[in-house]
Amino acid sequence: MNVMLLIICIVFAVAALITMWRIVRGPSILDRAVASDVLLTEVMCVLAADMAINHHTRTLPVLLIIAAVGVFGSISIAQFVARKDNR
Numbered sequence: 236m237n238v239m240l241l242i243i244c245i246v247f248a249v250a251a252l253i254t255m256w257r258i259v260r261g262p263s264i265l266d267r268a269v270a271s272d273v274l275l276t277e278v279m280c281v282l283a284a285d286m287a288i289n290h291h292t293r294t295l296p297v298l299l300i301i302a303a304v305g306v307f308g309s310i311s312i313a314q315f316v317a318r319k320d321n322r
Contacts, residue, residue: 275305
């Protein structure tokens, strides 16, 4: 079980570093928005893996809040970009 947890941590750490690089480098606001959605999804996957490995559901409300923040953030960025394109 510890080997699986180590592999999961390494994979998600590498994915998070690559995603953070995309958030910092851009080049556009849409690239940063997609990267932030990916980072939120990675956090959700880590929490879900923790729940599956340790057989608990204590972090389920956190998963729901993170999902809601991701959806509302994507909608607000899409509206911002749409208004910018109309001008």
